[in-house]
Amino acid sequence: MSTAQTLTAEQILRLPKIVHHEHYDCSIRPGHVLSVGTARDFDIPGEFKAAWRNAGENLQEQAVAAANYQRWLHGHARESLTNYLSILWAQVLPTLQTGDYIYNTAKERIEDAVADGMIFLKLRFAPQLHQREGLKLQQVIDPIQQAVSEAPFPVRLVICALRHENGRLGRRLADAVIRNPLVSSFDLAGDESKFPGVLKWWAKQAKRVSAAGKQVTCHIGEAQAITEQDHADLDAIGCNELGHAIKGDPLGKLCTVCVTSNLVTHMAKSAETHPIDEMYHNGKKVNVDLDGTLLTGTTLSNDYRLIHETFGWTLADFYRCALNGLDHIPLPACEVRKIKTRLDEGYREAGLKI
Ligand SMILES: [Zn+2]
Structure with missing residues (x-):
């Protein structure tokens, strides 16, 4: 080239x-999944939930916690299709079950x-x-x-x-x-x-x-x-x-x-x-x-x-x-x-x- x-x-x-x-x-956005998943204690590895809790209201620390979580998601998902689907099922979809969450995440996506x-x-x-x-x-x-x-x-x-x-x-x-x-x-x-x-x-x-x-x-x-x-x-x-x-x-x-x-x-x-x-x-x-x-x-x-x-x-x-x-x-x-x-x-x- x-x-x-x-x-x-x-x-x-x-x-x-x-x-x-x-x-x-x-x-x-990974921050949405981590935030709702931590608040409602969904099946997300404990270290990521702890990092999110420790970040509190600090936006910068939240962004780091979300980025680390996404890196893990990506690495885990690419190991197998079974992992990919189980993450969607057990970690992502549970955070998208109310009208408000659906509306807000769709707005963020756009x-x-x-x-x-x-x-x-x-x-x-x-x-x-x-x-x-x-x-x-x-x-x-x-x-x-x-x-x-x-x-x-x-x-x-x-x-x-x-x-x-x-x-x-x-x-x-x-x-x-x-x-x-x-x-x-x-x-x-x-x-x-x-x-x-x-x-x-x-x-x-x-x-x-x-x-x-x-x-x-x-x-x-x-x-x-x-x-x-x-x-x-x-x-x-x-x-x-x-x-x-x-x-x-x-x-x-x-x-x-x-x-x-x-x-x-x-x-x-x-x-x-x-x-x-x-x-x-x-x-x-x-x-x-x-x-x-x-x-x-x-x-x-x-x-x-x-x-x-x-x-x-x-x-x-x-x-x-x-x-x-x-x-x-x-x-x-x-x-x-x-x-x-x-x-x-x-x-x-x-x-x-x-
Ligand atoms: Zn497709």
Whole structure:
């Protein structure tokens, strides 16, 4: 790479970014989890709870305690997928079970997204995971939708059904997608290795969502290669946006690729061998995406930097991927044009001739 092509961390941070694939519960600030987890004595290692208590009201010491906790979370999560999921289940989700916590953390996430350069964000969540203390499905959706309605840039929500669930719950989730104005999309997430393919009960509900004029996306090709049957099922639903899609041929569908996430969950062995570069150069429709920040210990700007340093991607490469993402924004054309203007301005400022 020549010096002229080297992008600084500051330049990358300022690049406008379009995000389709990010999980709300995987992007919570560590300070929130530690603060609530300590107050309510959740299953968090004692040393971190002690550090938080000792920090008292001192913001600087709180920040150190939160950073140390996140380092541990990241290290523990990357040891195995079982650890990753058990942290989410035992430490993160218990702190997101009241309307206030959900609203506040969604506001914080949106604030952090702005700082990371995002100009469009699709934030996904599984409302059924936030009902441990008695919230009804709509009582989970309302506070997050409220936070989204107050966002300083366009944000939309994605509701996820999980692979181990069933058609009964799937129907309620699909209904929620259809009736909530700021929910744009319906997703299938969860353990692809145990429940591979496009599940029939989900496809039936996804078709209803699609018929109601909303978007459908599906986590696929993360643990298992995408098959011809998968494409036939996805085409029948009208789903042309895939979560990850790093294994098998995504054909012409948008692939929301999350490099660091794939490394942490061992779906890719190393940054150097991650398929994003080959996918991009083979003409696949890649959008550089995030998945989450808390357990991966990354930001989207960090992932851009990793791709830049590993594969030598230039502004033109990132811009081309952003155009793939732009194409898929579930907003009226006039709104998408405004986002395109912001995108172009940011890349011109960085030095790209458009
Ligand atoms: Zn995901």
